[in-house]
Amino acid sequence: MIVIMGIHIAPAGVADFHQVLTDHPRYWGERDLRSLHLLALVQEFGSTCLVARAEDGIRGYIFGFVTPNSTGYVHLIATRDDARGTGLGRRLYVAFAEAAERHGARQLKAITSIENIGSIAFHRSLGFDMKIVDDYNGPGRAMAVFHRDLPLNVSWP
Template sequence: MRIDAPTPADLGRILADHDRYWPGRDLRSLHHPMYCRQFADTSLVARADGIAGYLFGFVAPTGEGYVHLVAVRDDARGSGLGRTLYQRFGDLAAGRGADRLTAITAPGNAGSIAFHRALGFVAETVADYSGPGADRVVLRAPLLHGRPAGSAVRIEPATAADAGEVLTVQRAAFVTEALAYGAAIPPVRETVADLDSAIAAGRVLVARDGGRVVGAVRVTVLGAEAEVGRLAVAPDRQGEGLGGRLLAAAEEHAGPVERYVLFAGHRSERNLALYRRRGYRETHRTVDPVGVPVVHLAKSRHTG
């Protein structure tokens, strides 16, 4: 099998075999020729006795690789071709500066949602996404070396047994920041008792790789706002996209709030860059109780 860029002639072949890719659904109107012309360098076709599968996508200026359509012919399903197309597109998107992938599907498309979740995507249903009454499930995943990151890592609510390990990860993640500020910032001063209360309230999510906690984040819903905090990734797992995945999971865990708020120390450039990439914008600055200047940011629920 050969995977390469589509040509204008490929579009006719795909449409001629439309029902083999999309049985029971008519998606011909979504097959715009620009994906085989202007966006041919970020779209893909898999060739084996014709076109076995294809992916139409592009890289947006916002830094996301957007997957518009991905389909596998009826006789090639179950071969892993869909996953391969996503991996190849991730490589292309990362090479053009993308740091995450995005796709959408209909709320009732359980197969698509399950497929994307297996690749490490987080799913969020957005009301009226495609117009009044046209809800869509938005699927997002950070990229690691061109691949959806952390697909082997589960993100789930913490249990009482996780408290000690979460605290260890949190302190390890924040100790460098504390040294930079020359202050005992709250994440390194927190006690197991404090953490136990947050876990019991269902406010703590962990990233779990096998039996190990490799990251954590806190979510507190305050009326129409959700405060996201204590985002921490184990030092040996940083740079894999887990921070972005934890942030997306925290937003999903918050439920139907109007906006998300968070803050970071003014020297926490890595975290601030992540938040800004994900649509957060600075609202104001304060000084915390230990004297550290703090940047406050916010994002409307359906931004980014």
């Protein structure tokens, strides 16, 4: 567990997963991404599915896993509406990278829609390389695909 400024970053449990879904609009606004939240990730890859807890609840989370080719793949990362701009997303990424390295990861990967300029800027600020991959998510569904080597040495406010 990592503790920074009253926020505890620790592996997510099933109750955390359900709380994140209950509070979904606080993390994702109008976008309904509940279908991307897979309980199996928490159950099977618990050490790389992390939540940032404070006294007032879960402020953010990152769900991912390590692939057979030693890639730490980030499936979802989100911060609650009142935690944005605090560096929490960066802290979550660092915690995930450390957990992924313990499981043998040598690089990180993430994807987002090409329209998600906030996510693209965030990943680039973490030193990820990006390329647009046509048909990544099905015919006519290009995605921004990010890669970077580990370790993830970044600072936060």
